[in-house]
Amino acid sequence: MDTIVLVGYIAGVLTTTAFVPQVVRAWKLKETRDLSLAMLILLAVGIFLWTCYGFWTASLPIIVANVITFVLILVLLGLKIRYK
Amino acid sequence: MDTIVLVGYIAGVLTTTAFVPQVVRAWKLKETRDLSLAMLILLAVGIFLWTCYGFWTASLPIIVANVITFVLILVLLGLKIRYK
Numbered sequence: 001m002d003t004i005v006l007v008g009y010i011a012g013v014l015t016t017t018a019f020v021p022q023v024v025r026a027w028k029l030k031e032t033r034d035l036s037l038a039m040l041i042l043l044a045v046g047i048f049l050w051t052c053y054g055f056w057t058a059s060l061p062i063i064v065a066n067v068i069t070f071v072l073i074l075v076l077l078g079l080k081i082r083y084k
Numbered sequence: 085m086d087t088i089v090l091v092g093y094i095a096g097v098l099t100t101t102a103f104v105p106q107v108v109r110a111w112k113l114k115e116t117r118d119l120s121l122a123m124l125i126l127l128a129v130g131i132f133l134w135t136c137y138g139f140w141t142a143s144l145p146i147i148v149a150n151v152i153t154f155v156l157i158l159v160l161l162g163l164k165i166r167y168k
Contacts, residue, residue, distance in 0.1 A: 004141060007133050007137050007140070008133075008134075008137045010133055011130050011133035011134040013130075014126050014127075014129055015126070015130035015131060018127045018130060019123060021123050021126070022119070025120040029118060031117070031118050034115050034117055034118035035106070035118055038105035039102045039103060039106040042098050042102035042105070043102045046095050046096075046097075046099035047095075049094055050092075050095040050099065052091055053091050053092045056088045
């Protein structure tokens, strides 16, 4: 694997796992007031479209990264609605 | 432009502009307690690497989307540190 592809994979892992500590924080604090609902909705729609793009272009890394991120954003949306 | 590429562009615009309402919210509320610092740091590093990937692969859409997102995440990090 060349360096450029490796950097792409590391970037994908980081921007996907980034939402894990946010889910943990919202879960623990039971507070989501400072989280923007508009951000979560835009991210959910955007990441859903990225997933479609991944399927259409048969790009497994894009599919995997975006399916995981999509689930995390849905969990955050649920917590936002529950603890608003 | 075919449908797949168009969906990719729309996805990119959505996941980039998603952080604008979050910046506005943090700015207005002067509160960032519910935002995860770990999320912001992981996103900043990940998006920086996506930008490098964009330059190396000479992909203008990846460069543009990630430079804008990177600046928005840096602003959020600044607000997080200021209003923690």
